[in-house]
Amino acid sequence: MIPADPRLRIAAAFAAVLSLSQLTAMPVAALACAGAVLAAAMSAGGLPWRRLMHLEGFVLMLLVTLPLTIPGTPLVRVGPLAASAEGLAQAALLGCKITAAVLTMTLLLAGLDPVRLGGALAGLRVPPRLVALFVATARYVETIGQEAARLRDAMRARGFRPRTDRHTLQSYGNLMGMLLVRSLDRAERVEEAMRARGFTRHLPLGEATPPTGPDIARATLIAGAAALLLLGDRAWPILSS
Amino acid sequence: MHIPDGILSVPVLAGGAALAAAGVAMGLRRLDDRAIPRAAILSAAFFAGSLIAVPIGPTSVHLVFAGLIGVMLGWAIFPAVLVALALQAVLFGFGGLTALGVTTLAVAAPGALAGAVFGPGIRRAARPAAAMWRGALAGALAVLGAAALVAVALVLSDGHFAPVARVMTAVYLPLAAVEAAVTAFALGFLARVQPGALSPLAVRA
Numbered sequence: 001m002i003p004a005d006p007r008l009r010i011a012a013a014f015a016a017v018l019s020l021s022q023l024t025a026m027p028v029a030a031l032a033c034a035g036a037v038l039a040a041a042m043s044a045g046g047l048p049w050r051r052l053m054h055l056e057g058f059v060l061m062l063l064v065t066l067p068l069t070i071p072g073t074p075l076v077r078v079g080p081l082a083a084s085a086e087g088l089a090q091a092a093l094l095g096c097k098i099t100a101a102v103l104t105m106t107l108l109l110a111g112l113d114p115v116r117l118g119g120a121l122a123g124l125r126v127p128p129r130l131v132a133l134f135v136a137t138a139r140y141v142e143t144i145g146q147e148a149a150r151l152r153d154a155m156r157a158r159g160f161r162p163r164t165d166r167h168t169l170q171s172y173g174n175l176m177g178m179l180l181v182r183s184l185d186r187a188e189r190v191e192e193a194m195r196a197r198g199f200t201r202h203l204p205l206g207e208a209t210p211p212t213g214p215d216i217a218r219a220t221l222i223a224g225a226a227a228l229l230l231l232g233d234r235a236w237p238i239l240s241s
Numbered sequence: 242m243h244i245p246d247g248i249l250s251v252p253v254l255a256g257g258a259a260l261a262a263a264g265v266a267m268g269l270r271r272l273d274d275r276a277i278p279r280a281a282i283l284s285a286a287f288f289a290g291s292l293i294a295v296p297i298g299p300t301s302v303h304l305v306f307a308g309l310i311g312v313m314l315g316w317a318i319f320p321a322v323l324v325a326l327a328l329q330a331v332l333f334g335f336g337g338l339t340a341l342g343v344t345t346l347a348v349a350a351p352g353a354l355a356g357a358v359f360g361p362g363i364r365r366a367a368r369p370a371a372a373m374w375r376g377a378l379a380g381a382l383a384v385l386g387a388a389a390l391v392a393v394a395l396v397l398s399d400g401h402f403a404p405v406a407r408v409m410t411a412v413y414l415p416l417a418a419v420e421a422a423v424t425a426f427a428l429g430f431l432a433r434v435q436p437g438a439l440s441p442l443a444v445r446a
Contacts, residue, residue, distance in 0.1 A: 017338045021246040021254075051334030056243050057412060058391065061405045069404045090401060097247030102334055105246075109331050117331065129269045129277065134324045136281030141288050141328065148289035162296050169295070169419065173426020176290050176306070180313075180427070181435050183286040187279040194278055 001039075001218060005211045006112050006120035008219035013108040015223035017101045023229065025236035026089055029096040032229050036103035048106045052099060059098070066091040108222070114138030123208050140186075147182055151175050242305065242387055243329065243336030244344050250398040257394065258342025264319035264349055272317045283313060284321040288328070295419050302416045307348050307387060308379035309424050311356025312363055312439065318356065322349040343394050351386025355379035364439050369432040372439075373425040380424030381417040388413035 003009055023029040040047050055063075067075075072086030112120075118135035122128065155171060162168050249257075272280055287306045294301040310318045323345045329335040336344055359379040366372035392409035395402040431438050 014338055017246045021249075021337070021339050022251060023247075048334060054333070054335060056245070058395075058405060058409060059245060059248070061408075061412070062248070062395075062402060065405055066401060070401055094247060098245045101246035101337055101339075105330065105338055106334055110334065112331065114328065114331070127269060129272060129274070130265065130320055130324070132274075132277050133272070133281055133284070133320055134327065136278055137284045137288070137321075137324045138328055140282050140285035144282065144285040145289045145292070148286075148292075162294075164296050164298060166422075169422040170426045172293055172295060172304075173423045173428075174430050175293070176286075176304075176309075176423065176427040177430025177434065179286050179289065180283070180431060180438060183282045184279070184435070184438050187282040190278045190282065191275060195275065199274070 001221075002108060003211075003215040003218040003222075005215045005219075006116050007123045008211055008215050009108045009112065010117075010120055010124060012219040012222045013105055016104050016108075016226035019223075019226035019230040020100045020104060021097055023097055023233045024093070025233045026093050026096075028229055028233040028236055029093050029100070032100040032226075033096040035225075036100040036107075040103045040107055043107055045106070045110070048103070048110070051102055051106055063091045063095060066094070104226075119208075143186075144179070144183055148175070148179055151178060242344065242348060242391060243326070244340040244347075244391065244394070246337030246339050248398065248402075249340055249343060249394055253394050253398045254339050254343060257340075257344075257346050261319065261323065261342040261345040261349070264316070264346065264353070265323055268314075268316040268319035268321070271315065272320065276317075280314060280317050280321060281324075283310075284325055287321070288325050291325075295423070297415050297419065302419055304420055304423055305348065305384060305387070305416075306380075306420070306424065307352030308355040308359075308376070308381075308383035308420070309427060311352035311354070311383060312360045312376070312379060312428070313356075315356055315360070316353055318352045319345065319349045322352070343391075347387045347390035347394065348383075350390065351383045354386065355383045360439075363428060363432075366432065369429045372432040373429040376428035377421040377425040381421035384413055384417040384420045385410050388417075 003012060020032055023032060037047065067083035067087035067090075068081050070084055070087035070090055072084030074082035075085045075088060076083040109117075115135055115138065118131050118138065121134060122131045126134075152175065155175065160171055162172075287310055290306050291303055294303055307318070307322070310321060314321055323341065326336055326341055326344055326348075330338060330341070356379065359375040363372045363375045363379075366375065388410045392406035395406040395409075428439070
């Protein structure tokens, strides 16, 4: 069901998520959400709970405050606050759309390693410099992450415990400063090594092969299903009246 | 500050993407091929830094470092932030695909501005203390600017989001304070240990 070609995966993910993010009718959004949950549950990875539970502070605030701030028929009363049916519906709609989009993205993109993704982005005509930056950053996220972990281990070994105080802030500032100093040293070595090997902005990202027919069909099916949902969404007010 | 898919309207998404694309193009033009590894490794360092959770009472906040990136990378902050957000979306599922443009703009534009306004003073500073207070302002303004831009994107998308948008910058005040302090201390460290590290753009002579 999922295309193998990373270029098609990116294209399908973009198209599908764009359609899903614009749904306005609750039944359609619920259907999209249920479909995505079903597909994710049946996939090899199962439901990605950590991704689903990750909510930015302001998204949480939206979900909590929408029922209270949108005027309408009061449904639940908590002290002086009343949650309106319209507000609850709006929050539920938002929740459905966010969930469906996160799951779609996980299904299509989570398994791709960044270097293959970089090759796919180059195939989709992303500027070569941006692709080179993407691949190199992805490559060094792990190395520099290990460097940061070593520095934090050293802090912990000296008895550092993060608290809400000046000492913690100063220690983290020094940690970041040291990490940047080490990163710049590393960058200098890498730059020299790459220049010695004649690096120009073009990375050898492998031959671009044309996408296969079945893959195109799979990507079209995914993007098409989402587009169909959007079409149904726009027709819903007419159908239900 | 990750905006998920499903919240913003199409005009806001398109407008944000267009402005972010202009910023990314500007940043890429300033970033010559030789500077790419350096920009990538610095981006990776900021990526690692953003995983640090600073405790604030019972909860904790993650640092963004937009002000510091703006000082160290200049306009190249746009492609650096776009790449970091794309990686976070793919690797961890943080933030949406369609909102990449708006999020890049919200984080990178205030960072670039902070870098342009405070960067020269920070590099010229005779004493670390002078670099530090400018760094604190750059760090705080970058966070509050990002919160304000996200608030604008929310209001333009849906009038119902206005109550939350109105308190956005207030909600991000604790993060702004933490970010100001950590940015100041990091800059103080760099000013003492390796002043050359603060040179603008990603190229050193």
